[in-house]
Structure formats: structure tokens, C-alpha cells
Amino acid sequence: MDILSLFVLIPVLTITAILLLKDTRQVRLVSAFGMGLQLLMAAVLVYLYLSARHAGNIDEMLFVKDYLWFKSLNIHYAVGVDGISVAMISLTSLVVFAGIFASWEVEILKKEFFISLILLATGVFGFFISIDLFTMFMFYELAVIPMYLLIGIWGSGPKEYSAMKLTLMLMGGSALLLVGLLGIYFNSSPDKNQLTFNILEISKVVIPLPAQRMFFPLTFVGFGVLGALFPFHTWSPDGHASAPTAVSMLHAGVLMKLGGYGAFRVAIFLMPEAAHELSWIFIILTSISVIYGAFGAIAQKDLKYINAYSSVSHCGLVLFAVLMMNQTAMTGAIIQMISHGLMTALFFGLIGMVYGRTHTRMISEMGGLMKVIPFLSVCYVIAGLASLGLPGLSGFVAEMTIFVGAFQHPELFYRIVTIIIVSSIVITAVYILRVIAILLLGPTTNEHFEHLPDAKWFEKISVITLIGSVAAIGLAPFWLSTMIGTSMHPIIERILALNPF
Amino acid sequence: MASNQIMFILFSAMIIVFSILTVTSRKILRAAVYLLFVLVSTSGLYFMLNYQFLAAVQLTLYAGGIVVLIIFSILLTSHISQNFESSGWKKNIFSAIAALTGAILAIITILEYGFTASTEAAQQVDMRLIGKSLLSVDYDGYVLPFEVISILLLAAMVAAIVIAKKGAPKKIVLPKLNQE
Amino acid sequence: MINFSYTIWIPLLPFLMFLLLGLAGHKLKPKLSGLLGTGGLGLITILSYVTAFKYFFTSEKVDGAYQKIIASNFTWLQFTDKLHIDIGVLLDPISVMMLVVITTVSFMVHIYSLGYMKGEKGFERFFAFLSLFSFSMLGLVLATNIFQMYIFWELVGVSSFLLIGFYYQKPSAVRASKKAFIVTRFADLGFLIGILILSFNTKTFDFITLTDPMGTAIAQGGGIAFLGLSVMTWSMIFVFMGGVGKSAMFPFHIWLPDAMEGPTPVSALIHAATMVVAGVYLVARMFPIYALSAPVALNVVAYVGAFSSLFAAVIACTQTDIKRVLAYSTISQIGYMMLALGVSGYGGHEGLGYMASMFHLFTHAMFKALLFLGAGAIIHAVHSNYMTEMGGLRKYLPITHITFLIACLTIAGIPPLSGFFSKDEILAAAFHSNKLLFAVEYAVAGLTAFYMFRLYFSVFWGKDTHYSHEPHEAPATMTIPLIILAVGSVVTGFIPFNKLVTSDGKIFESELELMIAIPSVLIGLLGIGIAYIMYRKESAVPDKLAATFKYSYKWAYNKFYMDELYLFITKKIIFRYIAEPVAWFDRHVVDATMNAIATVTQGVSYRIRGFQSGQLQKYAFVFITGAIMLSILFIYLWK
Amino acid sequence: MNSGIPIQYFLILATLMFFTGVYGFLTRRNLITILMSVELILNSVNINFLAFNRYLYPHKLEGMFFSLFIIAVAAAEAAVAIAIIINIYRRFATINVEEVNEMKF
């Protein structure tokens, strides 16, 4: 058993264990244990990865394991990680771990909830470890589908509508993606003899340009839907608003990253020429996402909607950076994914906890919570500060890397767009502060709020895990940046070799 | 005009006319009789084509068997003198257009295809040959379809019996549920 | 070479203190927290003094110039091979000077706060935030590269935000903190864009490389043009925008008066002495580029500074909230500093303005902190911010009175107090460079004297207001800092800045130009005189004047309606005309399109249900037509 | 017997009969007449097969046998159909096809 497959196996075993259980209390414990183990595994993986790199291993992917699966189509179950995937795996395990604790007090169908949640996590982990497009796609869809039940059963508000919308739009994305992947597959070998789904193999050949022009947009948009690319982002506000806490956390925190990661790892890495040629279209779309999402967030009244739009904005930034196709910007994109993953999970976690107490998410109905629930409020402020890119927290690192990287683009158009994008930091500040001011500060407006209890222990675990990570990245970004940057290097070299712009 | 041509014209005229009458007649029993005429005329054509065996089969099995079956069923299900109310004109027109289009298409296509009659000597179709072919297991032998159709007939017989079998409907009892 | 590597502890110590107080503060006794914070700051004050001493008096000079010493540096975040954010300590004259300023004022404020904030809820939080601020500010001034500066720039912004909003249950405080943050954030956007443009063209963030007068950055920077100005000019204007925001220059000044909602020690520390001069510091830090490579940008600096100083001085004359008066006074004084930089040249005597600016920064920190702390003592005693509710306080608050008077004299530029010297240098620099600006500054000097003494007289003299309870002098923790700072205000004028802090690090000679100094003192005295007449005793003159210049007064009183303008832009334009339409558009156009796809699908589904009519013959009809259609299609149409 | 008659005549005849049957299928309301239309259709196909066999491929009997089996199948089909029609009559008390439409949409 290789270490990477454990990341799929542990969740599966956890699910099996949960299935065999009767007592709901044990369900939570088992989930927490399983995902804690997963977190530990992630730490071990980081250690192993770094020490392997340290020992001078310069392979593009490490811990590669390759099992032939469907021989006739040359489909493999192939896993491998580079610094980027290691980082994403760590992110996932953190968020999932926090998510388990954030949903400690699910009221109905506990068992099913945790099973679905962990199933989702399984998909995400599988996605990040895969280097075979088929396996990747399989895990991708696996991750999307439990969302339906999670939102539909445990959600709130117009949950059925939102769940359906979210699922269909995401699956719509994966539909485009499927065609894109097949296109890549059938062009993965010049003489059609050695067709392969393996990313590393495909990266060694040049997909013909006409094919790239056809399949790059499909693939990119396919992943882009999950990455909340304008105008395919509208599942996000409704979906997040209706989803239960942990699901929003996982979804915004991790699942949306599948989009960015895929766009980077598949669309751009494998089809750089077309990416370069068509990037201006998507640059415009992503810029709209960034600015538009931020403005959209200003006018919202529901906490989750605010955050959902903010996610649109931040995830737009990821795709934007990916499209800049240089080392720094793309590294920034990955850091932004991790950073956004952590802080948005934190946000959604906190919103869920606040909602659990006040039973409303309308900011107009709340006020002065700082006095009542200081712990959660302070954490909320920290999350907000991270979100608006305060130095010392992860958001800053990510955004600056993106901005600096994007601004290194040799063409003026891209730099001007970058400047437009940069202005989002102000808009972000506006809506974040607006929320903080209305929600937390000022006098306590509602007398029912006077005696709300502050965070419980499991909530604290959840929140502190995330804040700790956000701060850790923010304070010491170099190791993450280096780990990602080193792995980015061969990728960029390939892109540039094919594309000497 | 050769006699065979006259015969052909006669038969085909009968076929066309009675076919149309079959599908337009207001009285069902008449329709059945027209159908009978069509089938008989068709068997005439078979004679002309020198397929006496098949013509005989057509007369006995088709004209004799099926039409009788149909008439029985008419008797079982309708009043003989009952007139149908005519179908809606819309339906008629659309169906006519569809049928006509189809016919024209098919005829044009057939005429477009230059069929040239074979110059090979026609095989003499006698009963021995038919029997031989029917029981042959080799190329051009039809024992297998012969066997399979026997199963089909058996199955059809059983099916017809099962369906048409009379029996008073018994009370349908739903199993009790273990209500919680 | 002297080892300065310990200097890294100067910013780090407050940071550790912040972590300690922030995470565990609520478990400690408030008093202990306060003492810990103050003690920590005391320690770094000593360290700073030691550093300053060592730097100015024992370190070697090369070519007669103070060297820029990188005391420590490490790569914090690598962008590209050349572009990387380092975190480190850069020692040069201005940063060392700023160290002294910051630690001194901060230490005083810490001590002062022990008394002032006593018994407040969140006492330990206050000290935690103060530590955070000290850390950020120190990090800012010690930055080795522009990105490090930006990082700490943001951090001081957030500390300021936290401290302004310290009384978070007070809606006005919340509003003020929000405003401060967003306005400065907007300015910082310019800073960031400036950094991006700068770094793109120079491929470095490093201050030493950037500001090397012989370096490539300055040499090649002027080349590429965009919209008529060189790229370097653009970047410097953008960078200056950050400075404008942080230093509350026009038009980004609006946050500073509101920021007075914070506790008074905070106003003294952040919004008077240290953070708001960060903009000046920024320009000073980048000065070689401004002077050598982007003179247009430097002109912008000068005019913005001059205008702000005049503008704020006028408004200050009409305000009644003592902290607001001081706030506008701060803007005005910082305008002076900006102007001084703007009119300065690089190197030698040309750099007089630069030196004057730094000098004024230094003295201003002392006397403005003193003024604010004094105001704090007054407010502490009277429980009101409004001059109209005060009067005759000299009897009750003797120490405060004396120190306040000293501060007022200092700011009015009366010799031999420090303000006189620094302001005089500025006027001299302006005189040699731009007569118009010089004239403006002369007027401002008079206005300054007037509004300060208007304040002084109405608070300490004037009618004897009946107070609900007798005002009493502040405790020793508060008066001692006052005294120390008063002493500082008196003596700092004698520091020979031209030997310490100059644009190129080299010493130059400057002397008092009496032709400029004497009129300025006279103007100051004139201002004091008018104030004396109008406010020494109850008098109808001010009201009459106000009535005479009704509209001008009203405009000035309402701060020229800048707040309203901003409110209009933010509330109306951004919220009403951008954000809400965007949100609407998203729901009703983009999302509706997505929903429409679903609706249309279902609609089509409903419409075509007739095919499945249950009529056998219709089925057959479709069957037959289908077959015929397909045949026609493939025989004739699509062969 | 068939000299002087082009094969096309047979084919056209069969085609006309075929589509007459189709027309009947589409318009008759009585289930039994619909069944009769089906018989017309099958009969026309038989003519086709036989004509082809006789004119074009007379050395084998494939067409004839095909017709033979079609007749047999038609008989079986008719038997079952009639059984069902009788059942319909019992259930619906009518054999009007337009009334046999409980299930739709």
C-alpha cells in the first residue's frame, strides 16, 4: 500500500466503520478520529515529501504509484504528488478536520451526514492525488455528488432548489470537462498508438493546436464552473446559503479548489498554446469575477451570500492568476487556493456557529455580538482581516504573490487588467468591514442575544485549527511558497518551452 | 395485351380497390370481407408468379385462417351492423398525406433503381424442392426457421390462451405492512 | 563595523508582547498586562536610544556620509529570482531617528495610558493593540525593502483601525474606524500599484538598490513613458498616494478627524506623532528617486502638502472639539513636512527641505503628542471634548496648563522652542524653491498660532464654567509623560539635524535665516494676539466674525463638506449605483439566465407532451412519418 | 406467366398496398380493422419478396420462404392480438382505439 492511496483508503474505512456503528456519539468520534488520522497523514506526507526533495529527488511527481486498471483504454489508477498537490492535500485535511468538529451537533441523520461528508472528502483527496485524468475525473464527480444530499437534507432555506441548482451546474461543468478530457486523451499520442490519460505522459507530447483550441475552452470552463467563473458562478451564492455549516466549509474551502487546481493542472499544463492564445477571453471573465463578485458582496444582506460572493471574487483571482502563466502568478494561485480555502472555511464555520445561536443570517437583524460572544467575534474579525489581505495572515501572501506575478506579464494589456484586479482589495475591505461593523460592533441590538453562549469546545477546535493555519501561512509563507514554487518550476519550464512568449 | 397482363391488371386493380375499401369501409364485417378479397387476389398474383405452394398457403392460412379468426373476433366484440363513426378529418388528412408521401417516396426510389430481370433459368418450384429446402440443414435450408417458428406458434398459442382465458377477478389482497 | 543585529528585537519584542497580551491577556490581571506592555516598551526605548547613539556617534562614515546598514535580513517570501519580500532591519539616519521618535512617544503614551485607561473594560486589549501598533510601526520604519514597508504599512493601518474602534460599542467609534481603514486602504491601493509598477521596471524591492543615486533604478527609470509621464513618475505618484492616505493629506484627510473617536493616548501616539507621519517617512525613504528621477511627482508632493496645510488650518480655526482641532492641526503640520520634502533637492544644502521635514517630524512628534496627552488630561478632567463646555481650567489643572502652554508656543513657532527651529527651516527651504508655497506657509504659520491659542484661551482662560464635579489634576502616570514631553518640546529644537539627518547622509551647514525667521515669529505672535483678543475673555468678536463671513465660516466649519462628498461617493455611487445594481444584475440576469435554461427545458417538456397522447394511432403516425422523414433526409438531403 | 410485366409493377402495387395498410392503421378506430391493416401491410411485403425472388433471383427460394414465414408469424401475431383485443373489450367494453388511452403524457 502506498502512502497516497491511504488518503482514499482512510476515508473509505472511516465510512465503513460509521456504517457499522449504531450510536451517534460514536459516529462523531469515529469521524473525528478518521479525519484526525488523515490530518496526521497529511503532516507525514508533507514531511516525507520535503525530506525526499531535500534528499535531492527532482522527479516531477513523487510517490508515484501506477496500477493498470482498464488495459484496453490504458486507464490507470495512477497517483503521485508534487508540492502543489501536497499543499492541497494538507489544506483538505485541515478543512475536513475542522468541518467534522463544526458539525458536531448535527441534529438529524447524523450517520448519513458524516458519511456523505467523508465521501465528499474522499473525492477531493482522490482528485488531488491522481495523475491519471480518468481517475481524476472520477474522483471529481464523486466529490460533487454528495453535495446534493448534504445540502438537500441538512440545509436550510430553499435547500432543495439550491441543492439541485448547485449539483446540476457543477455536473454541467463536468460535462464540458468530460469532452475536454476525451479530446486530450485522443490527442495524447501523435500516432494514436499510445493514448494515455496520464498527465505526465501527456505533458511529454504536444497536443496539436487545432485540438487545443477546441478542448482548452471546454476543459477550462469545465473546471471553471466549479471555480465560480463568471457567469457560471450563480450556483455558489444559493448553494452556500442553503448548505449546512460544514458543507459550506468543505465546499468553498476545498471543493471549489478542485476547479482552480484542475484548470491549472489539466487545462493549462497540458494545453499551454491554446491557453496562451485564448487566455485574454478568460482573463476578462475572471477579472469580471473578481470585481463583480466583490461588488456583489457589498450589497448582500445575508452573511452567507456575502461570503459566497466573496468566494466568487477570490476564486476568480485564482483562475486569473493561473491564466497569467508565469511562475509567480501561478504559485500565487495555488497559495490563494490554500489561503482562501482556509479562511473561507473559517468564515463559513463561524457563520454557521453564529447562525446556530442567533437563528438568523441577516446582518440587519444582528449587531453588537462582540460583547456577547467575544471568542467567535474575534475569530470572525481575524477571518475578515485574512480575507481582506492583511499581512501576517494568509490572504496577503497569496494576493501579493498573484499581483506581483501577474504584473510581470510582458504584455501591457495583462498588466492593466492586473491593476484593475488589484483594486478588488479595497472593495473587499469595504464589505468585510461593513459586515464586521454591523454584525459584531456597536451596541447589542437584540435583547435575545444578550445571553448567547460563546463557542463550545468542539467549535473552538474547529476554529483554532483554521486560524492557526491561516496565521501560520501568513507569518511564514516561505516554506509553502518554496514548496509550491519548486514544483511549479518544471511546469513553467514546459509551458515556456512550448510557448516562448 | 397478353392475357397475363390483363390478369395482372385485374388482380392488381382488385387488390388496390379492395385494400382501399378495407381501410375505409364503414362496416367492420364488410371490411373483413374486402380483406378476404384482397388476400385472394394476392394469391392470384402468386399463381401468376408461379408460386403455387405459397398461393395455396395464402388461401388456406391467410384467407382461410386469419380472416376467419378476425371475423370471429368481430362477432365477439361488435355488433355486425354497427357503423363506425367516421374518424376525424384531421386524422384522415394527415394520415393520407403521410401515406401518400411514403408511397411516392418509395415508388420514386424504386423506379430510380434500375431493376433488370435475371436471365438465369428459374428454378422449378415443386413440392419436393420446397420440402427439401424446408428440412435441409445446409446452406439455403430452412429447418432452423421452421423449428423456431414452431416455438413461436406454441408460445403464441399459450399466450393467447392465457390472455383470453376467462376467470372471475378475485379480490386483490395487499400484504399487510409491518407498520411501525 | 558595529554589530546591530540585536536591533531585530526592537520590533520583535512588542510583537511577542502582543501575542502574550492578545492570547493570554484576559487571564492576567489588567494591571499586570499594562505593566508588561509598558515594561516591554521601556526596554525597546532603551535599545533604540542605544542604537541611535551607536549609529550616529560611533559608526563609521564613508565619504562623510552615514551608511545604510542592513542589520539583519531574511527572505520572507520569494516571488521571482529578483523580487522577494525580505524582512529585516535597515538602519540609516531617518530610520534611527524614527526609532527614537516612536519609542519615546510610545513609551510616554504607555505610561500615560496606565493612568488614563485605568478601569476601562478591555484594558489588556488596549495594551495588546498598542504593542501591535508599536511592532508594526517599528517594522515599517526599519523596513529594508518597499514591500516590507507595505506589509507594516498595512499592519499599522489595522492597528489604527483596532484602536480607533476600541470602544466598539460606540457607533461613532465603529464608523470612524471603518472610515479610517477604508480610506487608507484605498490610498494603499495606490501604494501597491506604485510598488508593482516600480518593481516591474526596476526588478527590485530593495530600498538600498532602489534609492542608490548611482544605481540602475534611478538611471533607467525615467525612460519608458506612459500618458506623457515617465513610468517612474507614475509609480512615484502612486506610491505617494499611499503616503497621502496614511498621512491624511488632502483629499484623503477625512478619516483623521473622525479617528479622534479612539482613546486619547491613541490619538497622541498614532494619529499625531507616529503613524500619520508614515507618509512623510515614505517619501523621505524614496526621496532619491523622487528628487532625481521623478521631479513631477515631487512637485505633486509639494503642492498636496501645501494645500493640505492651508486647508486644514482654516478648518481648525472653526472647530470646537479640541481633539478635532488638534487633528486638523496635525494635518496642517504634516502638510508642512510634505511641502518641505516637495521643495527639497537632493544632496548637500539642496537637501535643506529634506532635513527640515525630518526635523519638523521629530519636533512635531514631541509637541503634538504633548498636546494630545494634555488634551487627554483635560478631557479626563472635564469628561467632554468641547471647548464650549470648558473654560478657566488653569486653576484646576496646573501641570497640564503649563505643559499645554509650552506645546502651544512650540507649535506657534515661538523661539527658542523646538517648533520654531524646525518650522523655520521649512520656510527657508520653501523660500528658496517656490515663493508661492512659501507665502502659503507663512499664512498657515499665522493661522496655526491663532487656532492653537484659540484653543488654549478658551480652555484654560475664558469664562469659568461650572462643572458638575470639580475637575482635578490627572494622576502622576499621566502628568509625568506630559512633563517629559514638554521638556522634549523645549530642547529638541537644539538638536543639530543638519549633522544627523540629511538627504544624502552627508553633513551640511545651515543657519538661521533671520529674514525668514523674524517675520514668521511675528506672524505667530500676531496670531496669538488675535486669539488673545477674541478668546481671552468672553467676547462677541468671534460670533460677529462668524456672522460676517457666514458662508465661508459655514463651509470651513463643515470641513468644506468633504465628508458629505465622501459619503455621497461611498453610499450613493458605490453602494447604490454599483454594488446594488451588480447584485441585482447577478440575481436577475446572470442567475435568471441559468434558471431560464431550466425553465425553458421544463417548458419545452410541457409543450411537447402532446406527442405522448396515449393514442395508438398518433404513435403510429409519428412512427411512419419518422421513418419517411429519415429516408428523405438520408436519400435526398444529407447524402 | 409474368412475361411482359415489369417487376416495377409488382413493386408499385405492393407499395401502394403497403401504404394503404398504413393509412388504415393510422385512421381506423376499430382495433380489429387496425389489425386488418397490418395484414395488408404484411401481404404487400410478401408480394415484394415473391416478385423479387421470381424476377431477379429465381435460382433460389429465399424470398418465397421468407413470405411463408411471414404468413406464419402473421398468424401467430393475429392470434395474440385478437386475444388481447378480446381482453380489451372485456375491460373497456369497447374496441375503439381512441378510447383506449388511459395512459398518456
Place this chain on the structure above:
Amino acid sequence: MSLGTFLIMRHELLLIAAALIVLIAEIFWNPDKKSSISLFSIILFGVITIIGFLPSPAGPLFGGMYVSSGTRLLMKNILNIGALIVFIQSVTWLKKEENSEKISEYFLLLISTLVGMNFMISAGHFLIFYIGIELATIPIAALAAYDRYKNKSAEAGIKLILTSALSSGVMLYGLSMIYGTTGTMYFSEVASLFGNTSLQILGFIFFFAGMAFKISIVPFHLWTADVYEGSPVNITSYLSVISKGAAIFILMIILFKVFPIIMGTWQKTIFVTSVLTMTIGNLFAIRQQNLKRFLAFSSISQAGYILLGLIGGNQLGMASVMYYILVYIFSNLGAFGVVTAISNATGKENIDDYNGLYQTNPKLSLIMTLALFSLAGIPPVAGFFGKFFLFTAAAQQGFYLLVLIAVLNTIISLFYYLLVVKAMFISKNENPIGSFRSDFSTRFAFGICVAGIVVTGFASVIFEAIKNLSFGV
């Protein structure tokens, strides 16, 4: 007939034997234990199914009229598996009093249709094919009308038999043209003599229409929903998987073996019809309330997807079609199994009735969900793999547009599958269907289906085995 002949034809012969044994056994069976005859039949059939998997010689028989090959054997085995599941699922229904009279007939008729399908699949001559297809249809019509006391059942029967008669008429007309232009009905000979003339295309299209009727391809599908709804559930499931599967198999064989010359034409035909089929099937499925009807339309759209495997005419396509049919059998029978179980227990067949089902019958709900997800092509269940391979096969020949349309259609289909899932898991219901325990046979069938749904995907052996047996044009 030699022993070799017997071995080659053993599928058909054994089935015929079984049918006769069941028929005869009924006469001697103790009338009191009538219902145990179904157990006997199932065991008998199970044995046949197993025997079917034994290795066997292959080759043509009867002068090429009957052809046996690995592929065709595999197809028959796949059908056998499906039929076995249907048989097992039928037990509960057959136990009902109104059906107790005609248990053996039920098996006889079903087995005879299976015989027909087997002959159809093994056909090397259009005559055998024709008789096979009729044998596979006529008894089914009787079975559709099996619920003699239900109007809907009778209606289903008449609709099936009459439309199928029409369709075979049309098909025969097409065949006659094929015969007329080639002079033979042997597959192998037609293949070499066929051309691309108008008449031949007409003949082909008419033939295709007849086949399309059996597969329920739009616009030849309209009978499907009504017949599925009216028939007894087991017959519906049989129709939807076994009949359809067999028809697809033989269509595939005929297209590949008989009409390779006009491949361009039939690719276009399939292109058009598959787009129509997927779309129309989905559009109708959206608004269905009756689950059987719902599954009918779903199975129509599934047929559309399956056509994607045919269109390439490649080996991969053939493999993926056979594989998908196998998967589809498990999935659809799983879904129908749940419908059957609930219909038998409560008589309820509407989606609304399923509201809140999860609370009372969690296992059934889970099986249903699994089956629906498999139909929708959601990983990790087998349907995902099946669909993926189908799409891959089409993409291999460059039909990317078609694949795109197909995958977009899967979104619509996901929508309505999720509606059922929603009903079971999310919708609230005051009076959900009470919890009940299915009898052993139902559970056993579920076991097979679930195992099939789960295992078929992951176990690449199955796909590879199929792939090795398939061939292209």
C-alpha cells in the same frame, strides 16, 4: 444433429427444453404448491445461466443461418443474467393470488422470448433474425397484458402488439428492398453485395426503424411509456433491459457485419436519432410522476446514450455497448426491483408516494439511489464507467459534438434522477410508505443488482473480457 451442434446451440436448446419442462411440470405439479413452481423454474434457469458460461465451440450452423461466436455467446449470457434477476424479482408478484393460475405460463412465455432473442442474436440470416425478433415480441405483448383485470395492462398489451406489428411490417418492407437489391438474406452475403443506392438506403432506414422501435429510439419510441406503465412491473423491467438489450445487440451486429459499406449513412442516422432520443427521452422524463413511466423515459434516453457506442463502429464501441448493457441491466433492474417491491407491497407507483421513504425503508432507498446514480453515471458505481466508455468510443471516431450533447443530456437526466432521490431523502411526508421487509427472493435479486452495480465498474476484468470478444466494423 451432432453433439457439436448441440453444444453450439446450447443456449437456445436448453432454454427450449426448460420452457417445455416447465410447461409439462405444471401438469404434474401438486396444485396446492403451485407457487413453488417458480422456485423450480428459477433454479432450472439458474443452471442454464451457469451452463451458458461454460466454454463452448463456436461457428456457423445451418449453412450460416445460425452463427455462434464468443461475442454472441457473451451477449446471450448477459441477457441470461438479466433474465435471471427478473425471474427472481417476479416471485413475489407471482405469489399473488390472481397470478397463481398462470405461473408456469409466465415462465414459458418469458423463456420463449429469451429463446427468440437468442436466435435473433445468433442470426446469420434475416429470416432467423425476423422470427427471433417476433418470438421475442409477441409473447411479451401477452405478458404485458398479463394483469387481466387491469385496464392499463390490456391497453399496454394492445399498444405493444399493434405497434410492433406495424414496425415489423415497416421493417419487412425494408428487408424486402434489401433482398431485392442483393438477392440474399444471409448476413455475410448482404455485406458484400450491399451498395449505397437510394433504394438500399430506403430499405436500410425502414429496417432501422423497425429495430429502433424495439430499442425505443425517438421517433419510434412512443409506445414505450404507455406499455411500460401498463405492464406488470416485472414485465416492464424485462422489456426495458432484456428486450432492449437484445435489440441493441443485434442492431449492433447487423450494423457492423451487414452494413459496413454504408457506414457513413448509418452513422448519420444514429447521430440524428441518438440526439433526438436522449433529448426527447429526458424532456419527457422530467415531468413524469409514475415511476414506471419515469423509468420508461429514462430508458429511452439511456438508449440514446447507448447509440453513442454504436456510432463509432469500432471495437471499443462494441465493447462499451455490451458493457453498458450489463451495467444497465443491474442498474435498471435494481431500480425496477425497488419499484416492484413497493408496488407489490403497497400498490404505490408514484414519485410522490416515495416521499420520506428513507425514514421507513432506508435500505430500499439506498438501493434505489445507487441504481439511479448508476443510471445517471455518477461514480463510483458502474454506470459511470459504462457511460464513460460509451462516450470514449464515440469520441474515438471524432464525434465530439455528439458526446457534448450527450453529456449535457446527462445533466437533465441527473435532474430527474435526483428528483426521485429528493423524494426519498428530503421531502417530508406525513404518511410515508410503511416499512416492510421484502421476502428472500427480492432481497436476493437486490443482492445481485447491488453487487453488479458496485463491482462491474471497479473490476476492470469484466470490461477487458468483453473488449477482447468484441470486434469493430
